[in-house]
Every structure is written in C-alpha cells, then in structure tokens.
Amino acid sequence: MKMLVVDDSSVIRNRIVQVSRHPDLPDLDVVGTARHGGEALLLAREYLPDVVTMDLTMPNVDGVACIKGLMKISPDMRILVISALGDRKTALNAMSCGAHGFLHKPFTSEELVEGLKELLKD
Amino acid sequence: MRALQEQELGAFIASVSHFFKHATGDAAEIRSAFLADTDTYLDFFDFSGIVDVSGEWSGSLYFSAPRGMLSHILLSYGSESYTDEDHMDLIGEIANMFSGQARKALGEGLEISVPRRCTRIAIKPGCEPRPYVVPLAWRGFEAIVVVDLKTSRKALN
Numbered sequence: 500m501k502m503l504v505v506d507d508s509s510v511i512r513n514r515i516v517q518v519s520r521h522p523d524l525p526d527l528d529v530v531g532t533a534r535h536g537g538e539a540l541l542l543a544r545e546y547l548p549d550v551v552t553m554d555l556t557m558p559n560v561d562g563v564a565c566i567k568g569l570m571k572i573s574p575d576m577r578i579l580v581i582s583a584l585g586d587r588k589t590a591l592n593a594m595s596c597g598a599h600g601f602l603h604k605p606f607t608s609e610e611l612v613e614g615l616k617e618l619l620k621d
Numbered sequence: 622m623r624a625l626q627e628q629e630l631g632a633f634i635a636s637v638s639h640f641f642k643h644a645t646g647d648a649a650e651i652r653s654a655f656l657a658d659t660d661t662y663l664d665f666f667d668f669s670g671i672v673d674v675s676g677e678w679s680g681s682l683y684f685s686a687p688r689g690m691l692s693h694i695l696l697s698y699g700s701e702s703y704t705d706e707d708h709m710d711l712i713g714e715i716a717n718m719f720s721g722q723a724r725k726a727l728g729e730g731l732e733i734s735v736p737r738r739c740t741r742i743a744i745k746p747g748c749e750p751r752p753y754v755v756p757l758a759w760r761g762f763e764a765i766v767v768v769d770l771k772t773s774r775k776a777l778n
Binding site for chain 1: 640707711713714
C-alpha cells in the first residue's frame with residue numbers, strides 16, 4: 500500500500516517514515532513526503548496513495564483544507580491525522596472532513612504502529 | 622482583559638511535563654514559575670520556538686532550549702541527522718506541541734499559529750499582565766517556557 504507523509508516538520512516526517520518500516524507494517528511503502536497541504540495535493544495526484552498521515556497546523560494549505568482536497572482526488576484514501584491539537588473539536592472537524600483516525604502528538608513509535616494498523620484494518 | 626490564572630497555568634505546566642515523559646521516556650523537572658521582570662531583557666537559550674496565539678486569548682508561547690537538550694530529544698526520536706536545521710525544526714515542533722496542550726487547557730477558542738523559530742534571542746517582556754517564566758530541567762539540561770497570554774477583546778464580546 501502506498502503511503503504519503505504530510506507534516507511541516509522534517510523531524511516528524513523522518514520519524515513517521517522510519518516507523519512505517521516496522522515489521523508489523525510489511526505492506527506499507529512510503530511514496531512521498533510533503534511539507535504542507537499544497538505539496539501533498541500535488542504528490543497525491545501523481546502517486547494516488549492509499550494511506551496518508553496528515554498534520555493539521557501547516558503553512559500554505561493547512562491539514563483540514565488538504566483532507567478536503569484529497570477526498571476529491573480519491574474518496575477511498577485513508578487518512579490518519581497526527582496533530583498537536585488534541586482537543587475534541589479539532590478531532591471531530593478532521594473526521595467530518597474525511598479523516599479516519601487521529602493520533603495526538605507527541606506520539607510513541609508503538610502508538611503510531613497501532614494507529615497505522617487500525618487504518619489498514621478497515 | 623485578564624491574565625492567565627494559576628489554575629490555568631498549572632494545567633499547561635502539567636502538559637509540558639507530559640511531553641518529556643511521553644516523547645522521551647524521562648520526565649522533566651518543572652521548577653517554580655515566576656513572573657518575568659519587565660525592566661530587563663529575558664535571555665533565551667540557543668534555539669527558540671514561538672507560537673502566536675489569537676482568538677479568545679492573545680499573546681505568544683515560547684520554548685527555548687540549549688542545543689544539547691535538543692540533540693538528546695532528536696536521539697530519542699531516532700533521528701539520523703543533527704544539523705542546525707534539525708534543531709530549529711525540532712524546537713518549533715515542540716513549541717507547537719506545547720501550544721496544542723495549551724489549547725486543551727485553555728479552551729478551543731485559543732487559535733494557534735504555525736511556529737516561528739529563531740536562534741539566540743532576548744525579549745523584553747510586555748508590561749501588564751507580566752508573562753510567566755517556567756524553568757525546567759531534563760537530563761541535566763535547563764530550558765524555559767514563557768507563557769505570555771491574556772484574554773483578548775474577542776473573549777469579552
């Protein structure tokens with residue numbers, strides 16, 4: 500399964516890529532990383548990822564606007580929001596736009612593996 | 622317009638402590654918070670992340686830390702790169718996580734900006750309300766969080 504990683508922090512992007520190589524996630528293949536929503540939409544059109552990890556607070560196009568754009572490209576895309584904004588309103592808003600899961604920063608490797616496994620299970 | 626109250630600051634400080642424990646496995650020792658002296662400049666560490674706040678609150682949240690502390694956190698994150706750029710990136714991301722926690726503590730009416738990042742700064746705190754300085758220690762390194770928030774006019778309307 501093709502995965503796209505979207506986060507304005509290179510440290511976080513690299514960490515997600517690293518965790519995606521976990522033995523419990525053998526089917527995941529990171530096809531691209533993006534620093535903001537605009538870049539993510541370009542990459543999504545090119546690679547049509549099955550799975551996307553999505554930050555919310557980003558410059559240019561933010562996470563919620565990007566999720567809406569991704570849903571127009573492919574409504575079957577499965578999106579895991581990974582954000583520092585852990586309040587209920589933010590989570591509900593992201594889910595109502597098309598996200599399938601929500602992981603709060605800071606996260607452990609184990610939490611991310613579990614979050615991605617849940618996403619792939621559905 | 623009112624300043625941050627002790628109970629609100631307490632909820633935020635608890636979340637700062639939670640970050641270190643959850644992200645690295647080691648809790649930070651949070652020292653007593655104090656009000657910044659408005660007559661003198663507040664010296665920051667090597668790298669600082671700043672998140673501006675709007676909505677029902679206005680002001681900024683700062684997290685400032687020395688290079689060594691950030692290098693250790695990068696190591697905990699499994700990073701393979703330790704450039705200045707990586708340290709700058711991380712400090713902004715941590716400030717972003719703290720502001721996310723502040724939103725949880727202070728309510729969803731608190732809107733936060735994308736973090737700004739800078740090296741070696743000194744700020745002269747605004748007059749009233751005076752910002753809180755929260756010193757902390759983690760694995761032998763000192764750092765500070767500065768909480769410069771007050772309710773905005775929007776909250777009063």
